[in-house]
Amino acid sequence: MPMKVGSEPFKNRVDEGIQNTFMRGAVSGAQDRLEVKRLQAVEELGDWETWRLLGEQIRQHVLENLDYYLTQLSDNVAKLGGHVYFASTAEEAREYIAGVAKQKNAKKIVKSKSMVTEEIDLNHHLQADGLEVVETDLGEYILQLDNDLPSHIVAPALHRNKEQVQESFHSHHGYEGSSRPEELTKHARKMLRNDYLTADIGITGCNFAVAETGSVCIVTNEGNADLSTSLPKTQITVMGMERLVPTFEELEVLVNMLTRSAVGQKLPSYVTVLSGPRGEGDADGPEEFHLVIVDNGRSEILGTEFQPILQCIRCAACANVCPVYRHVGGHSYGSIYSGPVGAVLSPLLGGYDEYKELPFASTLCGACTDVCPVKIPLHELLHKHRQVIVEKEGRAPISERFLMSIFGMGSSSSGLYNMGSKIASKALKPIIKDSHISKGVGPLKNWMEAREFPAPNKERFRDWFENRAKGGNES
Amino acid sequence: MKVALFATCLVDMFRTNVGKSTVELLEHLGCEVEFPKGQICCGQPAYNAGFVKDSKEAMKHMIEVFEEAEYIVSPSGSCAYMFKKYPEVFQGDPIWEPRAKKVADKTYELTQFIVDVLRVEDVGAAFDGNVTYHMSCHMTRLLGVKSAPMTLLSNVRGLKYTELPNKDTCCGFGGTFSVKMEQISEQMVDEKVQHIIETGAQYLIGADEGCLMNIRGRAERVGAKVEVLHIAEILNNRMAEVK
Numbered sequence: 001m002p003m004k005v006g007s008e009p010f011k012n013r014v015d016e017g018i019q020n021t022f023m024r025g026a027v028s029g030a031q032d033r034l035e036v037k038r039l040q041a042v043e044e045l046g047d048w049e050t051w052r053l054l055g056e057q058i059r060q061h062v063l064e065n066l067d068y069y070l071t072q073l074s075d076n077v078a079k080l081g082g083h084v085y086f087a088s089t090a091e092e093a094r095e096y097i098a099g100v101a102k103q104k105n106a107k108k109i110v111k112s113k114s115m116v117t118e119e120i121d122l123n124h125h126l127q128a129d130g131l132e133v134v135e136t137d138l139g140e141y142i143l144q145l146d147n148d149l150p151s152h153i154v155a156p157a158l159h160r161n162k163e164q165v166q167e168s169f170h171s172h173h174g175y176e177g178s179s180r181p182e183e184l185t186k187h188a189r190k191m192l193r194n195d196y197l198t199a200d201i202g203i204t205g206c207n208f209a210v211a212e213t214g215s216v217c218i219v220t221n222e223g224n225a226d227l228s229t230s231l232p233k234t235q236i237t238v239m240g241m242e243r244l245v246p247t248f249e250e251l252e253v254l255v256n257m258l259t260r261s262a263v264g265q266k267l268p269s270y271v272t273v274l275s276g277p278r279g280e281g282d283a284d285g286p287e288e289f290h291l292v293i294v295d296n297g298r299s300e301i302l303g304t305e306f307q308p309i310l311q312c313i314r315c316a317a318c319a320n321v322c323p324v325y326r327h328v329g330g331h332s333y334g335s336i337y338s339g340p341v342g343a344v345l346s347p348l349l350g351g352y353d354e355y356k357e358l359p360f361a362s363t364l365c366g367a368c369t370d371v372c373p374v375k376i377p378l379h380e381l382l383h384k385h386r387q388v389i390v391e392k393e394g395r396a397p398i399s400e401r402f403l404m405s406i407f408g409m410g411s412s413s414s415g416l417y418n419m420g421s422k423i424a425s426k427a428l429k430p431i432i433k434d435s436h437i438s439k440g441v442g443p444l445k446n447w448m449e450a451r452e453f454p455a456p457n458k459e460r461f462r463d464w465f466e467n468r469a470k471g472g473n474e475s
Numbered sequence: 476m477k478v479a480l481f482a483t484c485l486v487d488m489f490r491t492n493v494g495k496s497t498v499e500l501l502e503h504l505g506c507e508v509e510f511p512k513g514q515i516c517c518g519q520p521a522y523n524a525g526f527v528k529d530s531k532e533a534m535k536h537m538i539e540v541f542e543e544a545e546y547i548v549s550p551s552g553s554c555a556y557m558f559k560k561y562p563e564v565f566q567g568d569p570i571w572e573p574r575a576k577k578v579a580d581k582t583y584e585l586t587q588f589i590v591d592v593l594r595v596e597d598v599g600a601a602f603d604g605n606v607t608y609h610m611s612c613h614m615t616r617l618l619g620v621k622s623a624p625m626t627l628l629s630n631v632r633g634l635k636y637t638e639l640p641n642k643d644t645c646c647g648f649g650g651t652f653s654v655k656m657e658q659i660s661e662q663m664v665d666e667k668v669q670h671i672i673e674t675g676a677q678y679l680i681g682a683d684e685g686c687l688m689n690i691r692g693r694a695e696r697v698g699a700k701v702e703v704l705h706i707a708e709i710l711n712n713r714m715a716e717v718k
Contacts, residue, residue: 014658032641323645327662361656363649363663364523365612386525396525400651404526411484411516411533421488436695443654450661451692454489461487461494465510 003119003336003350005149010334010357017328023151023159027329030158034320037264038371044266045256055257056375058250059311062242063302069211069244070293076214080276082289086241090120093294097122097203097236098129100290104234106131106200110192112218112225113137114205115153115314116240116294118336119349122203134195136224141188145172151330151338153316154262159329192224202228202286206239207313208254209291212247215275216291219255219268226272235274235286241293242310254313257373261315297349305384309344311374316341318368318378324361333358340368340378347385356395359385399442422463424456476593478506479544481537481582483554484516485684493684496711497550497585503711504593513540517557524651527564534561538574546592547582550707551683552614558582559618584614585707586623586682597630600710605635607676608706609667609690610643611683624682624706631709637674641666648689664693672699682706 006013017023042048062069074084087093101109109131111117123133123144135144139157143150145168150156157165162179169175169187177183204225208217216237218225229235245251259265278285301310319325319339330338335346335355343358359382368378390396396404410416431438432455440448447453478501482494498508518533538561541547549555559582561575589595608628614620628636647653647663654660667690671679679694679701681687691703 011658014656018658018662323647323663324656324659327659327666360652361659363612363645363647363652363660365645365649366616367612367643367645370616383523383525386523387527388525390525391528400524401526404521404524404529407516407521408526408529408532411518411521412536414513414515414536417484417515421484424488443651446654446657447692449657450664450696451689452695453692454688456488457491459491461482461491462510462512464491464495465498466512 003121003346004354005331005334005336008334010332010361013332013334014328014361017332020159020329022161023329024327026158026161028326030155031320031326034264038261038317038320039264041260041264041266045260051253051257052373052375054253055313055373056311058245058253059313059374062244062246063307063310066242066302069246070241072211073209073214073244074291074293076211077276077289077291078214080214080289081279082214082276082291084291084293086293086295088295088299090294090296093120093238093292093296094122094125096292097238097290098126100234100236101126101129101131101201104200104288106234108132108134108195108199109201109203110134110136110195110199110228110232111140111203112205112220112228113140113156114203114238115150115336116205117203117238118150119240120238120294120296122238134192134199136192136195136222136228137220138185138188138222138224141192142168145169149331150336152319153314153337153339153341155316159331192227196227196231199228199232201234201236202232203236203238204228206237206243206291207258208251209239209244210246210248210251210273211244213275215273217251217255218272218274219259219270220272221265221269223270226270229272229274229286230284233286234288234290235277236290236292237274238292238294241295241298243313254374258313258315261317261371261373301348306344306348306381308376309341309348309378309381311376312341312345313374314341315373317371317373321367321371323363323365323367328361340382341376344376344378344381344385352389352393352395356389356393359383359389403443421456421460425458428455476506477545478508478548478588479541479546480508480510481514481517481541481547481549481554481558482510483549483551483684485688486550489688490684490705493550493705493707496705496707497548500585500589500598500707500711501548503713504589504595504598506593509544511540511544517554519554519557520650522557522564523649524655531564534564534575535571538571538578541578542574544581546588547578548585548588549582550585550705551685552584552611552618552620553683553685555582555584555587556613556618584618584620584623584682586627586710587618587620589710590623590626596626598627598710600630600712601632601634602709602712603633604678605637605676606678606680606709607637607639607671607674608642609639609646609671609679609681609686611681611686612643612645614682615643624680627710628680628706631712634709637676639674639676639679640670646686646690648686650685653689660689661693664689665697668693668697668699668701671701677701678709679703680706680709
């Protein structure tokens with residue numbers, strides 16, 4: 001599975017995440033800071049709810065007319081002299097890109113940040129073909145040195161600290177400088193400069209493609225996408241098939257919402273819009289331009305109850321407010337798509353065999369849904385997954401199914417409930433100590449790993465109410 | 476005004492005092508409170524765990540029990556929200572959808588009912604103590620009741636309020652989540668309790684016994700010097716001691 005991170009089972013990954021106190025400190029600190037900045041940035045826009053509504057409408061409109069806009073986009077890219085390739089699988093996308101590299105006799109590729117290339121595991125395949133592939137986004141650059149994977153959609157190296165980066169630079173490059181972020185960045189910059197100048201191909205992701213003009217828009221804070229596309233002779237942009245807007249008007253709305261939601265920025269340092277290869281009279285730009293549009297399971301989501309997840313603009317605001325992500329970190333999700341969006345998307349793209357636990361790793365608190373700039377009902381989609389897993393896939397553990405069928409009986413028959421709840425206090429007496437349950441089995445045991453469980457009331461509320469009606473209570 | 480009390484199964488079995496306080500408070504505000512005896516559980520535990528079919532039996536039962544009520548009031552935002560969701564669950568069902576809608580339309584969470592329907596912002600309560608308040612997720616975000624509890628608490632005489640850091644972050648309960656994903660749940664409730672301790676408050680107040688049972692259980696386990704109470708217990712406190 002290309003998008004898979006690690007091979008450990010879910011529970012072990014979570015344990016590992018929970019025990020990683022440095023990572024958790026970094027994540028919770030980042031969450032708290034980013035949420036304050038996000039709130040400030042969205043407040044500046046005025047009525048944020050109206051913006052969200054607009055964002056949702058734009059995304060829904062595109063999804064409902066995806067065939068039309070994809071055709072328009074590819075026609076316009078072709079008119080500009082670019083090549084368009086529709087890849088229905090990860091494999092097809094990789095093969096096409098490897099084919100271009102071979103044709104160009106390329107040795108070195110520079111890449112700007114792209115989640116979809118992580119999804120299709122592009123780097124490892126190109127490297128297997130003997131190509132040198134260099135990530136140029138600072139976070140990705142750091143991860144690549146140690147063959148690590150992103151733990152956050154926007155801030156891929158969120159789980160690393162500056163000392164770890166210093167050490168990594170030292171062991172890979174003999175770096176002798178300090179762990180000051182400025183100095184570390186300077187080192188990476190120096191190393192990367194040479195890579196840009198010697199690369200044969202630049203590969204980028206795509207935040208949004210503009211159908212009307214055949215342009216691709218890339219948002220960065222480091223300017224690395226500009227260097228990756230203006231220095232190498234060949235540019236390959238890889239995009240998820242749903243990542244497009246009709247015109248620049250919608251682009252403006254979504255870019256505004258993307259950067260504010262992602263990192264609380266009004267505008268990123270660079271909003272780069274590229275249209276095809278270098279034209280006559282252009283000062284720069286690649287000689288050859290390829291747009292690879294990746295399906296890889298997306299068209300199977302279209303038209304289903306899960307379609308709203310394709311509205312996603314990958315801002316990761318949902319991860320930044322998620323209390324589960326906060327404590328387990330991105331790698332626990334076992335997918336390059338982490339956080340609430342990852343918990344919805346990963347089972348759809350990667351299958352339930354691999355990701356069946358993710359939809360249950362949520363309290364359905366709704367913080368993700370509340371924060372999503374394009375109004376994806378994330379917690380409801382997690383719930384839909386649960387229903388599919390339990391009822392269609394029949395994957396619930398037998399013990400749980402048994403408990404739930406008892407629940408079904410007990411909660412629909414007053415007589416049964418009445419009897420059960422009435423005798424509970426007496427029946428549990430042997431294990432009640434100081435009005436608490438002293439030992440638990442099954443789910444109760446799990447509960448009691450972390451907290452106390454109260455003994456049932458001797459007098460149920462309903463008994464109190466009834467006695468009172470009969471005049472049996474004082475108050 | 477006639478109010479049918481939807482007490483919730485947790486209150487019925489574990490927290491008689493919350494039900495008692497709710498009844499007394501509503502009566503104090505001039506309501507006639509009845510307790511439809513057939514009530515059991517709203518079906519949420521099974522529904523949220525993905526067992527939607529199993530949960531529907533519980534829901535139909537509750538609809539039958541409550542559909543003739545004038546107002547349905549519950550001391551739980553989460554369970555009240557489940558009632559509000561019934562029409563969506565039975566969407567397209569010619570018999571049950573309209574009946575579900577009837578129930579949903581007249582369902583209120585306790586503080587929401589007091590502020591929005593009874594139009595009372597000061598229930599005449601007094602409480603001597605330093606309290607902090609946890610905003611439950613379903614009540615705040617899904618039911619959309621954000622200000623009513625704060626409005627009512629702000630008018631309680633003698634009550635000192637300290638804001639809880641990350642007050643609207645989930646406590647880690649999440650129904651079956653707390654026992655299915657107990658490793659994660661533990662971290663979440665632990666952070667919640669640490670934040671409560673930081674405020675120095677003597678009392679943690681909330682409006683949902685699910686969350687409160689979770690927080691109370693953790694507070695007891697770590698020996699935190701804080702008492703966990705339901706907002707009905709505070710609002711029903713008139714000069715006399717709490718409990």
